[in-house]
Amino acid sequence: MLHARRAVDVVFDEANLVSCAGLVPVMGLAEQVDLAGLVGARVRPDLSTGSNPGGKAAAVVAGMAAGADSIDDLDVLRHGGMATLFAGVYAPSTLGSFLRFFTWGHALQVEAAARDLLTALAVRAPLLPDAARQAYVDVDSLLRRVYGHAKQGAGFGHAKVGGYSVRLRGLSPLVATISTAAAAPVIAATRLRGGNAGSARGAASLVRQAIATARACGATGRVLVRADSAFGSGPVATACRKAGANFSLTLQSNPKLRAAIAGIDEQAWTPVRYPGAVFDEDTGCWISEAEVAETVYTAFETTRHKVTARLVVRRVKERNPAPEGQEALFPLWRYHTFLTDTTESTVDADLTHRGHAVVEQVFADLIDGPLAHLPSGRFAANAAWLSLAAMSHNLLRAAGCLTSPRYATARAATIRRQLITIPARLAHRARRLILHLPAHWPWQQPWQTLFDRVHAPPATA
Numbered sequence: 001m002l003h004a005r006r007a008v009d010v011v012f013d014e015a016n017l018v019s020c021a022g023l024v025p026v027m028g029l030a031e032q033v034d035l036a037g038l039v040g041a042r043v044r045p046d047l048s049t050g051s052n053p054g055g056k057a058a059a060v061v062a063g064m065a066a067g068a069d070s071i072d073d074l075d076v077l078r079h080g081g082m083a084t085l086f087a088g089v090y091a092p093s094t095l096g097s098f099l100r101f102f103t104w105g106h107a108l109q110v111e112a113a114a115r116d117l118l119t120a121l122a123v124r125a126p127l128l129p130d131a132a133r134q135a136y137v138d139v140d141s142l143l144r145r146v147y148g149h150a151k152q153g154a155g156f157g158h159a160k161v162g163g164y165s166v167r168l169r170g171l172s173p174l175v176a177t178i179s180t181a182a183a184a185p186v187i188a189a190t191r192l193r194g195g196n197a198g199s200a201r202g203a204a205s206l207v208r209q210a211i212a213t214a215r216a217c218g219a220t221g222r223v224l225v226r227a228d229s230a231f232g233s234g235p236v237a238t239a240c241r242k243a244g245a246n247f248s249l250t251l252q253s254n255p256k257l258r259a260a261i262a263g264i265d266e267q268a269w270t271p272v273r274y275p276g277a278v279f280d281e282d283t284g285c286w287i288s289e290a291e292v293a294e295t296v297y298t299a300f301e302t303t304r305h306k307v308t309a310r311l312v313v314r315r316v317k318e319r320n321p322a323p324e325g326q327e328a329l330f331p332l333w334r335y336h337t338f339l340t341d342t343t344e345s346t347v348d349a350d351l352t353h354r355g356h357a358v359v360e361q362v363f364a365d366l367i368d369g370p371l372a373h374l375p376s377g378r379f380a381a382n383a384a385w386l387s388l389a390a391m392s393h394n395l396l397r398a399a400g401c402l403t404s405p406r407y408a409t410a411r412a413a414t415i416r417r418q419l420i421t422i423p424a425r426l427a428h429r430a431r432r433l434i435l436h437l438p439a440h441w442p443w444q445q446p447w448q449t450l451f452d453r454v455h456a457p458p459a460t461a
Contacts, residue, residue, distance in 0.1 A: 016427070017080040020066040021435055022420035022447065024085060025454040026399050027062050032454070033120035035061065035391070036088075042113040043106055055088040056098045057110065057388060062086070063095075064392035067416055069372035071096040081426040084433070099381040107383035111190060114387045115213045118178075118186060118394050122217035125398040126408075130180045135219035137188065137210045137245065138177045138359040139227045139236075141199045144367075144374055145170040152379035155196030170195040171374050173386050174202055175366075176210035177359050178217065184409040185362050186397050187390035188213040192383040199230030204239040211243040224248055224342065226356035232339065234305025241307070241341075248340040248353045251299065251311075260297050261313055261335055268293040269315070272347050290316045292350045299339055309341040312349050365393060365412040396420075403450040418443040419450060 030036075040054030050056075063074035074092045083089050090098075102110075121127055128135065143159040145168045156167045172193045177185035188210040191202050207225055214223055223245040227236065232249040240247040251257060269291040297311035315333040338353050370389035374382040396415050400407035407415060422443075424435040441447070 014425075015080060016084075016425055018082055018085060018424050018426065019079065020076070020420050021422045021424035021437060022450075023062055023066060024435065025447075025451045026065055026395060026420065027058070027086065028454045029121075029124065029399055029402070030058060030061065030395055033117065033124050035117055035395075038116045038120065039110065039113040042109040042116070044109070050098055050101075052088075053098070056090060056095055057113070057391075059088050059090045060095055060099075060385075060388050061392045061395060064370040064389060065396060065416070066420055067369070069370050070375040071099070072375075084426055096376070099384055100376055100378050102378070102380040102384050104380050104383070107192070107380045107387065110384045110387040114187075114390045114394075115189060115209065115216075117391050118188060118213060119216040121186075121394055121398040125401045127183065127186055127394075127398055127401055128178060128180050128217055128219065129182045131178075131183075131214070131217065131219040131221070133221045134180065135214050135221070135223050136179050136355065136358075137207070137214055137223060137225045138179070138185065138356050139174070139203060139207060139210070139225065139231055140356075140359045140363070141172055141174045141193075141230070142363050143168060143170045143172050143195060144371060146195075146374055150377045151374070151382075152377060153192075153194040153382075155194050157195040157197070168195075171379075171382060172197045172199075173371070174199075174206055175359070175362065175390075176206050177362050178210065178214045178219070179358055184397060185358050186394045187362060188217075190386050190390050192379070192386050194379075200233050200236070203227075203231050203233070204235035207236055207239045208243055211240070211245050222246060224352070226353060228356065234300035234303045234307070237300070237307050237339070238305045246340070246342050247309075248338055248342065248349070248356075250336070250338045250353075253335075253337075257297075257311075257337060258335075260295055260311060261337065264293045264295055264313065270347060272314075272350060290314050290350075292346050294346045294349075297339065307339075307341075309339050310349070311337055311339055312346055312353070313337050314350055361411075362393070368411075368413050369393075369416070399450060399454075402453045403446050407446060419447055422447065 036054030036058045039057040043053040045051055045053050063077050066076050068074045068076050071092050074095050077089050143157045146154050153171055154169050156169055157172055158165055159168050172195055174191040174193060175187060176189040178188045179185035189206050191206050193201055211223055225240045225245050226248045229250040229252045232251040237247050272290055272292050292314045294310050294312045298308045300306050314336045317333055340349055342349055344352060366389055370392055376382050396412050400410055400415050422437060424437050427434045427436060
């Protein structure tokens, strides 16, 4: 129990305390891969952005890693002994001005720097094990709701809330991730669009960038691009083929597609049972069994993106449509189709395509962290904020990979709570800075492992 009220006094006067000592190894890792230098090499400073864009971008990423989800929250870097630990501690007003004066060209430069950072992190940490054999690039978009009429680019777009399709005012980030069978996804490319943008706007160019980034990160083998029906288009398929990647794209229903499904022989259907139940948005229930079959299909044949590939069809039996107590006269099915040029079996191709849902884990991490808000009224500033959020996500993922296999796939919130936001008292001894951390910290060993791997002494000759 607490001591009696009269026995407790509170004074905010300790200048040698910090609340997020985990930033020491995390930003040490950022320094090793030269985050500030990568941004500085891409973003051309001028009178509008001010000096030292790399240092300011690193400060924003550090604030995001510590839990900041708005420009004002970046003040988390200015307390206690943070100025002793880090040289580039800026006021939120300085960082806000830095972002607000960005142009769209500056935002694209930050996007490029984020891709450079991921490539450098993949060299420093085991981010993508087994990527030399098989890597997956997943593309998807989301709608981040904003309020008020002052947000540049805000518009009404479609979103699902509680299983219902609604129209909300917001901005629409487009995100591409890279993952392997043994690795959690990292963000390969980002693009911010207006809230009323179609999901596929800019998807083909983003796919090209993501595939190039995957190759630079060590994905020298097969690369498979997966996407839902919003991205099942000719330009995306063509972008995959020109970049030397396979595709697995959900197709929207149309009369020609339904005729192709009807032409599949009844004996060709193969039962498939998923390792875990799958949530079906159409019925609002979980399913664990389905049937799959395939046929050859020519898609986009009236365009210059005409492609002939395998059409894999998954069908799920409807709930009994007959009145209660009666059996249905014949089964009713719902069909889900995707086009792929892989060589996997029908069942394996279906299971692999299902793995596209892994991109939702990245969205959950971003929404639970720096993308809880798009904090500026200026579109280019929010675009840069999105790219910096991707940098923060990838930096935390790399730190987790250096810590242990458990943290390599942990949620960003878990890494932040257990490895970042740990209090420490600063002390000086023999010209060395010492961090006194809490005794009996539950996650002492993982934190020490991360610190040792980042701050390991140089190897002897």
